[in-house]
Amino acid sequence: MADELIDILNKNAESTGEVRLKSEAHQLGLYHASVHIWLYTIDEKVLVQRRAGNKDTYPNLWDVSVAGHIGAGEFKEDSAIREAEEEIGLSLKKTDLEFIGNYLSEKQPNVHIIDNEFHYVYLAKLTKPIEHLTLQKEEVCDVKLIPIQVIKNHLEDLEIKKEYVPHDIEYYNFILKEITNRFQ
Template identity: 50%
Template structure:
């Protein structure tokens, strides 16, 4: 779905311009996204399999919930909206913990360039897995994966059918989630 988004400079600063998402991707303009990683009390991470109609990485496993931040939209509001849309879950803003902003530059083709700043959060999954409702147009499947299994995936994400995010990004997720569980 095309939508109006804010355009950033290469350092992540607002440029006070907007464009349609398709134009930003065509021209390699930086913009913002949200990534929300859900984890369970027993040490698992919720993963989503990207829809088969996605332009990039169709059917690969990825972050629990992700999406573009609309023009002028608050980051937390965007995160809560994406969670509701993609997995049918309503949570409170206080349940989101921001763990960083990660710059990502991916040139998929001459006409598809993902230049993004991922506002990344973790949140404890308090609802039973069976109650999650995937958004059929965006999400092919959902699954829980143990932290141990996830650490094995990081050795070769493509081999295990995962989106090839930067390894440092994945390592941050792996580091942050056990730290939260150990402090609960």
């Protein structure tokens, strides 16, 4: 969870040419970019990770398979590949990644963080058994595979939904629809 340099964007996701520490971007509410990689299996399950208990935002909640900030000057795909390797020990190639869009998230998860972030979202097939993944304990405390329909049910149940990072429901619906489309 080291503080890293990231590129600052405007509200149209265009680079301002400014580079700041991630902590500064969060403190000041500056727009920046991240990658989200949603991993799915051929039997229609989605890998979710439980965020580590020491995370500044949403500790111990279930979240996207892999996510992270895009480093200053870093290409999106390179960031996605790096994050998958760091967080869960999964080696991906650019050809494994399917870009499905970007999503603006404007959240204030606590009084110290204003997170204005463009998520660049990728899908990838998970072909490695989850028992063979190596979790980065500072970031991830658990992973599990959940059937797509079960995730949909969880997001409709107000109590169970509290166990997930509170992304906008439109974001979750977009992701689950895109993954479901891969099986039709």
